[in-house]
Amino acid sequence: MRQELTSFLETYEKRILGQKLNLRLLLSAVLSGGHVLLEGVPGTGKTQMVRTLASLLGGGFNRIQFTPDLLPSDITGSMIYNMKEGSFETLKGPIFTNILLADEINRTPAKTQAALLEAMEEKQVTIQGETYKLPDIFFVVATQNPIEFEGTYPLPEAQQDRFLFKLYIDFPTFEEEKQVLKQVIENQFDTNPITEILDLPTFIAIRKEVSEVTVGENVLDYMMKIVRKTRETETIRFGASTRAGISIGKAAQAWAYLSDRDYVTPDDIKMVAKPALRHRIQLSPHVELEGATVDQIIEELVGSVPVPR
Numbered sequence: 001m002r003q004e005l006t007s008f009l010e011t012y013e014k015r016i017l018g019q020k021l022n023l024r025l026l027l028s029a030v031l032s033g034g035h036v037l038l039e040g041v042p043g044t045g046k047t048q049m050v051r052t053l054a055s056l057l058g059g060g061f062n063r064i065q066f067t068p069d070l071l072p073s074d075i076t077g078s079m080i081y082n083m084k085e086g087s088f089e090t091l092k093g094p095i096f097t098n099i100l101l102a103d104e105i106n107r108t109p110a111k112t113q114a115a116l117l118e119a120m121e122e123k124q125v126t127i128q129g130e131t132y133k134l135p136d137i138f139f140v141v142a143t144q145n146p147i148e149f150e151g152t153y154p155l156p157e158a159q160q161d162r163f164l165f166k167l168y169i170d171f172p173t174f175e176e177e178k179q180v181l182k183q184v185i186e187n188q189f190d191t192n193p194i195t196e197i198l199d200l201p202t203f204i205a206i207r208k209e210v211s212e213v214t215v216g217e218n219v220l221d222y223m224m225k226i227v228r229k230t231r232e233t234e235t236i237r238f239g240a241s242t243r244a245g246i247s248i249g250k251a252a253q254a255w256a257y258l259s260d261r262d263y264v265t266p267d268d269i270k271m272v273a274k275p276a277l278r279h280r281i282q283l284s285p286h287v288e289l290e291g292a293t294v295d296q297i298i299e300e301l302v303g304s305v306p307v308p309r
Helices: 002-015 020-031 046-056 072-076 110-122 174-185 200-211 217-232 242-258 266-277 285-289 294-304
Strands: 036-039 061-065 077-082 087-092 099-103 124-127 130-133 139-144 165-168 236-238
Touching: 002 020, 002 046, 002 200, 020 036, 020 046, 020 139, 020 165, 020 200, 020 242, 020 266, 036 046, 046 061, 046 099, 046 139, 072 077, 072 110, 072 124, 077 124, 087 124, 087 130, 110 124, 110 139, 165 266, 200 242, 217 242, 217 266, 217 294, 242 266, 266 294
Parallel strands: 036 139, 036 165, 061 099, 099 139
Antiparallel strands: 077 087, 124 130
16 A cells, blocks of 8 residues: 555656645645645645645545635535425535535635534534535645735634644745746646546555554653643744644654654654644734744744654
8 A cells, every 4th residue: 555655646746846745745634634724825736736636536526616705505505495396405515525625715704614614623514404424534625825815814713723734835946847837838748637546445544554653652742742832932822722732643643654654753743743833823923023934933842842762
């Protein structure tokens, strides 16, 4: 199964240029059973990144374009009256799938954003008082534009906390961007259909192996000290929750598995701490006024915790 996973990553990196670290983190989150929030300016390939991921993985895939007039029922579904049958019937929405792309999630108001809350946490949807279970394999990958852009609505803290990772999608390097332009202009871009590499049974088996990766007592202590430190430092107004610690632990297991190890090291914790914490903490006002970023504060915080042997 590790061979299929290696083949998956190689194909993924060939299709999406200039985002090796983010692709690996995205796959780690998927293997952990978590959800991912991708943030970046328009035109940086966020949607294509998720589409390619869905094509390489087996299972159902749906995309929802979030707009200001989108309603919660457009996501979850609704109940309608069937005049022919003389009874009410439930029309399930696009959320009933394995992989859901919530495209530009912050272009819709909080009322519609909240339609995903129950699904992301409990893997179920309530329609007119009736509860429907979602598939065992269900994960949301949401894209959003930076909140400074026109027509965007910030995600509520409770919803951000349900994402395992928040990844920043930056511009590729000069050479990588030149390669993309060259392929498109010269019609050399690979337009062949992407065939799936991991089917659902294989994916479930790999995820089970990931959950069995060992997290030693000293590594667990190290991870908890980082999470608790976010609640004790003056630079952070609101620290990370217990869910943040769980997210770091699960993500570190997946990162270790992708690194061909069956145990987690402190370096794995360091690697996943930033994307797992950056959307879960809020900086103190005086720190923001000084121009410090969330990533800088997390780096300082992680660096201040002694690394176990």
